[in-house]
Amino acid sequence: MTRVLTTRRIVFWSAVAVAFAVLPFIFSQSFALSMLSQMGIAIIFALSYNMLLGQTGLLSFGHAVYFGLGAFFCAHALNFIGAGKFWFPVTLVPLIGGLAGLVFGLLLGFVTTRRAGTPFAMISLGIAEMVAASALMFTTFFGGEGGIATNRAVGKAFLGLSYGPQIQVYYLIAGWCLVTMIAMFALTRTPLGRMANAVRDNPERAKFVGYNPTRVRWLMMALASFFAGIGGGLAAINYEIVTAETLGLVASGNVVLMAFIGGIGHFWGPIIGAVLVTLLQSALSNYTQAWLLYFGLFFLVIIMFSPGGIANLIALHKPVWNAGLVKRLAPSYAIGAVAGLFMLAGFFALIEMIYHFEAKETSSKAFSYFGLMLDPMLARYWIGTAIVFGIGVALVYGVRKVVARAWENLTVELQQKGAV
Amino acid sequence: MTVPALQLNDVRKSFGRTSIINGVNLSVNPGERHAIIGPNGAGKSTLFNLISGRFGVTSGRIDLHGENITGLEPEIINRKGLARSFQITNIFPRMSVYENVRCAVLWSQGYKYSFWHRIDALEAVRERTSEVVNRIGMTRRRDRMAGVLTYAEQRALEIGVTIAGGANVILLDEPTAGMSRSETARFVELIREVTVGKTLLTVEHDMGVVFGLADKIAVVVYGEVIAFDRPEAVRANQRVQEAYLGSRVADAQMGHS
Numbered sequence: 001m002t003r004v005l006t007t008r009r010i011v012f013w014s015a016v017a018v019a020f021a022v023l024p025f026i027f028s029q030s031f032a033l034s035m036l037s038q039m040g041i042a043i044i045f046a047l048s049y050n051m052l053l054g055q056t057g058l059l060s061f062g063h064a065v066y067f068g069l070g071a072f073f074c075a076h077a078l079n080f081i082g083a084g085k086f087w088f089p090v091t092l093v094p095l096i097g098g099l100a101g102l103v104f105g106l107l108l109g110f111v112t113t114r115r116a117g118t119p120f121a122m123i124s125l126g127i128a129e130m131v132a133a134s135a136l137m138f139t140t141f142f143g144g145e146g147g148i149a150t151n152r153a154v155g156k157a158f159l160g161l162s163y164g165p166q167i168q169v170y171y172l173i174a175g176w177c178l179v180t181m182i183a184m185f186a187l188t189r190t191p192l193g194r195m196a197n198a199v200r201d202n203p204e205r206a207k208f209v210g211y212n213p214t215r216v217r218w219l220m221m222a223l224a225s226f227f228a229g230i231g232g233g234l235a236a237i238n239y240e241i242v243t244a245e246t247l248g249l250v251a252s253g254n255v256v257l258m259a260f261i262g263g264i265g266h267f268w269g270p271i272i273g274a275v276l277v278t279l280l281q282s283a284l285s286n287y288t289q290a291w292l293l294y295f296g297l298f299f300l301v302i303i304m305f306s307p308g309g310i311a312n313l314i315a316l317h318k319p320v321w322n323a324g325l326v327k328r329l330a331p332s333y334a335i336g337a338v339a340g341l342f343m344l345a346g347f348f349a350l351i352e353m354i355y356h357f358e359a360k361e362t363s364s365k366a367f368s369y370f371g372l373m374l375d376p377m378l379a380r381y382w383i384g385t386a387i388v389f390g391i392g393v394a395l396v397y398g399v400r401k402v403v404a405r406a407w408e409n410l411t412v413e414l415q416q417k418g419a420v
Numbered sequence: 421m422t423v424p425a426l427q428l429n430d431v432r433k434s435f436g437r438t439s440i441i442n443g444v445n446l447s448v449n450p451g452e453r454h455a456i457i458g459p460n461g462a463g464k465s466t467l468f469n470l471i472s473g474r475f476g477v478t479s480g481r482i483d484l485h486g487e488n489i490t491g492l493e494p495e496i497i498n499r500k501g502l503a504r505s506f507q508i509t510n511i512f513p514r515m516s517v518y519e520n521v522r523c524a525v526l527w528s529q530g531y532k533y534s535f536w537h538r539i540d541a542l543e544a545v546r547e548r549t550s551e552v553v554n555r556i557g558m559t560r561r562r563d564r565m566a567g568v569l570t571y572a573e574q575r576a577l578e579i580g581v582t583i584a585g586g587a588n589v590i591l592l593d594e595p596t597a598g599m600s601r602s603e604t605a606r607f608v609e610l611i612r613e614v615t616v617g618k619t620l621l622t623v624e625h626d627m628g629v630v631f632g633l634a635d636k637i638a639v640v641v642y643g644e645v646i647a648f649d650r651p652e653a654v655r656a657n658q659r660v661q662e663a664y665l666g667s668r669v670a671d672a673q674m675g676h677s
Contacts, residue, residue, distance in 0.1 A: 189539050191532070193535065193539075194519065194539055197512070198523045202511070202512050205510050205581070206523070207498070209524040209584075209585060210499045210526075210528070211533075219533055
């Protein structure tokens with residue numbers, strides 16, 4: 001049984017590797033390439049975070065500390081290599097970030113993991129604040145406000161890899177992403193990985209089967225920090241600058257959002273979250289200034305209607321898919337999508353109207369909304385958008401029941417088939 | 421002279437000013453099955469919590485196979501070969517039956533905090549886990565999530581998790597609490613089977629279970645052992661009858677009426 005699974009996994013990971021290799025050919029624009037690079041880094045960071053939150057039950061508000069420290073150490077390492085002070089292949093520089101993460105994870109984790117639950121969350125927040133404050137105080141290492149600039153194209157090109165062009169950096173990130181993904185997945189299938197789940201669910205029982213919950217948390221914290229540090233190292237190489245923001249509270253908060261949006265209950269959840277959040281943050285900000293508001297609302301909607309994140313939504317549909325009953329859901333979902341789009345169109349229009357009404361332009365406040373000119377200075381546009389939004393809300397309210405009924409019918413059917 | 425598997429020497433425990441355990445002395449020889457009985461609030465569960473390291477003692481000394489274990493952490497005591505179950509089911513609800521048992525097997529097989537072994541490939545762990553799952557009669561339920569099992573199944577799993585590490589001193593805290601008569605009878609049989617050759621200490625309310633299972637009975641009242649003897653002798657003990665068994669219910673349970 002184990003053997004078969006292993007073969008299946010080799011096939012699976014090979015497929016992921018191929019996908020990583022092919023992606024830059026599909027999305028070849030330079031902006032797409034840098035976004036893919038960002039996603040790779042975010043995936044490593046989010047997965048490492050979920051080792052704490054999803055697997056060990058530790059809600060950390062300071063995970064960017066280890067990511068950021070890894071980034072700083074790598075920036076300095078690159079500068080040392082550039083100055084000819086020591087030789088080290090750039091390809092392996094992220095490992096230095098990983099080691100930095102590991103050391104600080106062991107050090108700071110020794111303090112934070114004494115407690116679990118809310119105290120742990122608060123201590124992690126305190127440590128994050130402390131490190132962020134130190135970053136601005138110790139300017140030799142952290143570079144103060146300006147941060148530490150570096151140059152990734154240092155040392156001798158190895159096998160033609162100079163890491164000058166972004167495409168080479170992308171493949172470096174993709175390679176590390178694949179390796180760390182496999183490593184983090186494999187870790188869930190080890191004694192420590194399983195006991196982390198045990199400690200998350202019932203730390204007391206874990207004690208009475210011979211495990212020290214504090215030790216389990218500490219080790220998981222150290223390993224999570226190791227992977228975060230690798231991500232940070234890649235960020236240093238990718239951006240060629242590391243500032244105090246890299247290890248700040250905003251960055252720490254961001255990874256919490258990624259994990260929750262993707263879903264902390266599944267290994268794959270944070271990957272979805274990392275991809276989606278990166279996409280939203282860089283794409284949405286190109287189109288609207290109100291993107292942070294939309295992003296916040298998106299997070300709220302996910303947490304309220306699918307606390308398990310997107311991964312959980314997908315997992316819910318798996319038995320339906322296996323039973324070949326997806327077509328049963330399709331009509332109600334299609335109606336739901338139309339209603340939802342209607343409501344969102346109205347909602348976004350309203351928000352944008354407010355935004356442009358507040359804007360400083362003196363000549364005209366009219367703006368293009370999906371090719372439609374809207375003018376917040378004229379009442380009829382306000383009435384129009386309000387009506388669209390109102391109808392949308394009514395539609396969604398009505399359709400909700402249709403979708404719910406479709407689900408109920410399906411659940412009954414699945415139970416009869418014995419699939420649930 | 422054999423070294424007792426478990427020895428309590430003038431063990432005391434107070435919470436604040438309230439004294440719960442007032443100097444308990446108890447000696448259990450290897451391979452014996454002991455039951456601890458006593459009215460509600462007598463301190464039976466507290467005694468278990470002290471022995472297993474859940475609470476620290478206020479004074480006194482506890483020895484496991486002649487080694488002082490007073491004040492050690494629960495996980496250290498567990499590694500020295502003492503395992504316990506809980507009165508209120510205490511398992512890993514979001515894990516399968518198999519995984520629950522496996523968690524309890526891991527340390528005893530020497531894998532500790534390893535993050536370099538692939539858990540599914542550990543032959544010895546797999547064998548031991550399957551064996552324990554089989555012994556508690558849950559092979560067909562092995563992939564079920566523990567949290568959705570029936571109450572009786574959860575109680576059986578609780579026993580499985582307790583014995584899986586191969587501890588030779590087993591503490592069972594009201595293993596049959598809340599079970600029906602027929603379930604209880606089956607369960608006593610199960611406990612007897614899985615604790616063969618081990619030292620067993622059990623807290624129990626059901627007199628049928630006590631007399632069916634125990635070689636010796638310790639009666640705890642107000643944090644003191646007032647009698648410690650063979651079942652027949654305990655039944656005949658005047659003090660026990662006055663302090664605890666005097667009630668009509670207990671009489672009925674013991675077949676005196």
